[in-house]
Amino acid sequence: MEAPVIQIQDVTKVYHMGEVEVHALRGISLEVQPGEIMAIMGPSGSGKSTLMNVIGCLDQPTSGSYFMEGVDVGGLDDDQLADIRKRKIGFVFQTFNLLARTNAFENVTLPLIYAGVPRAERHTRARAALGAVGLAGRMAHQPTELSGGEQQRVAIARALINNPSIILADEPTGNLDSKSGAEVMALLLRLNRQQGITVVLVSHDPNIARSTSRIVHLSDGQVSGEEIVPQPVEVGE
Amino acid sequence: MLEATRLAWRALMANKLRAGLTMLGIIIGVGAVITLMSVGDGVQAYITDQFRSIGANLLIVFPGSVQDPMAGMASLISDKAALLTVGDAEALADRARVPDLVAVAPQLTRFGRVSVGRDETLTQVSGVTPEFMQVRTWYPVVGEFIGTQDMEGRSRVVVLGQTVVKDLFADNPYPLGETVKINNIAFRVVGVMEEKGGATAFSDQDDMVFVPLTTAQTRLFPSRTLAGERGVSTIMGQAVSDERIDAVKEQISTVLRERHDIAFRDEDDFSIISQAGLIDVFGQIMDVITIFLGSIAAVSLVVGGIGIMNIMLVSVTERTREIGLRKAVGARRRDILQQFLIEAVALAILGGVVGTGVGAAGAATVTYLIGEFEAKLSADAVLLATTVSALVGLASGLYPAWRAARLNPIDALRYE
Ligand SMILES: Nc1ncnc2c1ncn2[C@@H]1O[C@H](COP(=O)(O)OP(=O)(O)OP(=O)(O)O)[C@@H](O)[C@H]1O
Ligand SMILES: [Mg+2]
Numbered sequence: 001m002e003a004p005v006i007q008i009q010d011v012t013k014v015y016h017m018g019e020v021e022v023h024a025l026r027g028i029s030l031e032v033q034p035g036e037i038m039a040i041m042g043p044s045g046s047g048k049s050t051l052m053n054v055i056g057c058l059d060q061p062t063s064g065s066y067f068m069e070g071v072d073v074g075g076l077d078d079d080q081l082a083d084i085r086k087r088k089i090g091f092v093f094q095t096f097n098l099l100a101r102t103n104a105f106e107n108v109t110l111p112l113i114y115a116g117v118p119r120a121e122r123h124t125r126a127r128a129a130l131g132a133v134g135l136a137g138r139m140a141h142q143p144t145e146l147s148g149g150e151q152q153r154v155a156i157a158r159a160l161i162n163n164p165s166i167i168l169a170d171e172p173t174g175n176l177d178s179k180s181g182a183e184v185m186a187l188l189l190r191l192n193r194q195q196g197i198t199v200v201l202v203s204h205d206p207n208i209a210r211s212t213s214r215i216v217h218l219s220d221g222q223v224s225g226e227e228i229v230p231q232p233v234e235v236g237e
Numbered sequence: 238m239l240e241a242t243r244l245a246w247r248a249l250m251a252n253k254l255r256a257g258l259t260m261l262g263i264i265i266g267v268g269a270v271i272t273l274m275s276v277g278d279g280v281q282a283y284i285t286d287q288f289r290s291i292g293a294n295l296l297i298v299f300p301g302s303v304q305d306p307m308a309g310m311a312s313l314i315s316d317k318a319a320l321l322t323v324g325d326a327e328a329l330a331d332r333a334r335v336p337d338l339v340a341v342a343p344q345l346t347r348f349g350r351v352s353v354g355r356d357e358t359l360t361q362v363s364g365v366t367p368e369f370m371q372v373r374t375w376y377p378v379v380g381e382f383i384g385t386q387d388m389e390g391r392s393r394v395v396v397l398g399q400t401v402v403k404d405l406f407a408d409n410p411y412p413l414g415e416t417v418k419i420n421n422i423a424f425r426v427v428g429v430m431e432e433k434g435g436a437t438a439f440s441d442q443d444d445m446v447f448v449p450l451t452t453a454q455t456r457l458f459p460s461r462t463l464a465g466e467r468g469v470s471t472i473m474g475q476a477v478s479d480e481r482i483d484a485v486k487e488q489i490s491t492v493l494r495e496r497h498d499i500a501f502r503d504e505d506d507f508s509i510i511s512q513a514g515l516i517d518v519f520g521q522i523m524d525v526i527t528i529f530l531g532s533i534a535a536v537s538l539v540v541g542g543i544g545i546m547n548i549m550l551v552s553v554t555e556r557t558r559e560i561g562l563r564k565a566v567g568a569r570r571r572d573i574l575q576q577f578l579i580e581a582v583a584l585a586i587l588g589g590v591v592g593t594g595v596g597a598a599g600a601a602t603v604t605y606l607i608g609e610f611e612a613k614l615s616a617d618a619v620l621l622a623t624t625v626s627a628l629v630g631l632a633s634g635l636y637p638a639w640r641a642a643r644l645n646p647i648d649a650l651r652y653e
Binding site (some may be wrong): 053056058059078079085086087093097099101113114115158162 | 572
């Protein structure tokens with residue numbers, strides 16, 4: 001059997017705010033298998049984003065272990081973490097985080113620049129990635145010339161472009177109306193189903209969460225429950 | 238690297254006015270440095286040229302020691318301290334004692350009033366011997382120079398310099414046979430010297446007239462030393478060759494010390510300078526001045542660097558989210574460091590290039606305004622200025638870039 005994409009054990013995260021210690025994660029264990037699509041739910045402040053940051057190697061846990069595809073991620077230095085982010089992880093943010101005054105093509109190819117991919121190949125891959133999110137004709141558009149849903153799809157194309165092991169989406173539909181939200185979600189589901197990309201997403205919306213096959217509930221920095229969705233809700237594209 | 242350069246270019250282009258104003262400091266600094274260095278080089282080349290025109294392998298003996306230059310100076314303008322004599326000149330002309338000197342030309346020079354009718358000019362009146370021509374490699378264009386017979390006869394004949402001709406004979410460039418008065422004594426014009434060199438702020442070699450040394454000593458500026466000898470103001474000599482200059486100095490010194498009864502330990506009461514020595518000393522002085530002015534100008538380069546650092550710090554703060562995103566998609570510290578460093582260096586180099594243009598224009602303007610010499614844009618100055626501005630960019634970009642590089646990706650992404 002393949003190693004789990006994500007395997008975390010007893011992970012804690014403590015923020016120090018001067019005198020006060022904030023326990024954002026209090027011992028979380030979690031496994032995500034290749035090809036899975038999973039949602040994390042929980043009240044505000046329960047530690048969802050903190051957990052996503054740890055999974056995404058943007059942040060190091062205070063304690064606990066983290067193996068990604070069998071590789072121990074704990075104790076890697078800054079540059080090694082950057083390397084993992086570059087090769088294995090695609091991020092989708094609630095606020096899109098596209099570079100302003102930069103067209104879709106260049107936004108999408110940003111990870112390739114740091115991966116040292118030559119320009120010609122960047123072109124073909126950007127075309128493919130933007131095609132996959134249904135924006136093949138928008139290469140030259142700047143973020144301000146795109147709708148919210150389109151911007152998020154550009155961001156998904158950017159997350160896809162390095163063929164990552166996993167896409168992490170922290171409230172990807174949080175800033176979208178329900179229609180574009182449904183479109184973005186349908187896109188993630190299709191990528192998971194058709195290309196077998198592992199997806200972990202955070203959502204407050206039960207409809208969104210129920211369209212995945214597994215939901216992990218967090219509360220107060222701990223896993224408070226886990227459910228398998230027997231019949232995922234269909235979201236229309 | 239190429240990508241990073243493209244990126245830096247775009248960042249600069251996104252804010253052209255800001256980039257331009259930031260570069261201004263560097264532009265002014267580099268421009269000033271280059272203008273000053275070019276003008277300095279130009280002046281130096283020009284003066285060196287002027288010294289060369291004095292004559293090849295030339296040595297000049299002045300009265301007064303180097304330690305007491307004022308005494309020597311005094312003898313140049315008054316009769317009181319005539320420390321060099323015709324006898325000294327004759328001794329130096331003795332090939333047995335001073336074998337490396339091919340010609341010796343004593344000279345007695347004072348200011349005098351030269352007039353034709355009502356027109357009068359104050360100029361240098363120089364009593365010379367026929368050897369003067371050879372030593373200075375300076376000849377008349379028309380007529381003749383002072384001859385041996387003129388010397389023996391103490392003749393009242395004069396050879397005019399070009400400036401004097403222009404001043405007194407506006408419509409007759411060859412006033413041979415005319416009469417001029419020098420300090421109210423009538424002289425006949427027997428020759429006109431060729432033009433020696435343009436007028437400078439320092440001296441006009443053509444503003445001069447020549448009479449026989451003997452005439453000058455007896456009729457114009459009569460004076461004798463304590464010993465009763467006829468004085469001269471300087472003795473010029475021509476060495477056989479460049480390489481023998483030091484040897485000649487040695488020989489002259491020996492002869493003059495003996496003639497002047499100078500005790501073994503005492504200082505010389507005369508000084509010997511050579512054309513090469515003059516050029517050397519002058520070059521050193523110019524170097525000091527150029528470096529001094531250059532360092533003042535360089536201060537504005539430092540100010541320009543501070544401007545770049547300031548703008549880069551602002552830019553890093555403004556682009557915190559961008560930096561966070563870049564790191565999130567896999568940029569390493571060194572990628573971010575490189576991006577901001579290249580941006581700072583590009584600003585500085587661009588400023589350096591424009592500043593070089595400004596400096597070249599400044600040098601050209603100075604050349605145009607003064608007209609006497611050419612302020613050449615030296616490759617050294619350009620190289621120095623661009624290197625220095627690149628270094629300034631590097632130095633001032635380092636800290637902001639380092640701050641950007643070590644930003645934590647999540648904090649940066651969350652930055653408002
Ligand atoms: N950088 C930080 N410094 C200090 N405390 C932090 C920091 N980031 C998060 N926290 C705290 O950790 C806890 C978990 O925060 P987190 O952002 O993970 O919550 P969340 O579940 O994503 O909430 P939301 O649904 O509102 O996005 C909160 O109490 C928060 O205040
Ligand atoms: Mg959150």
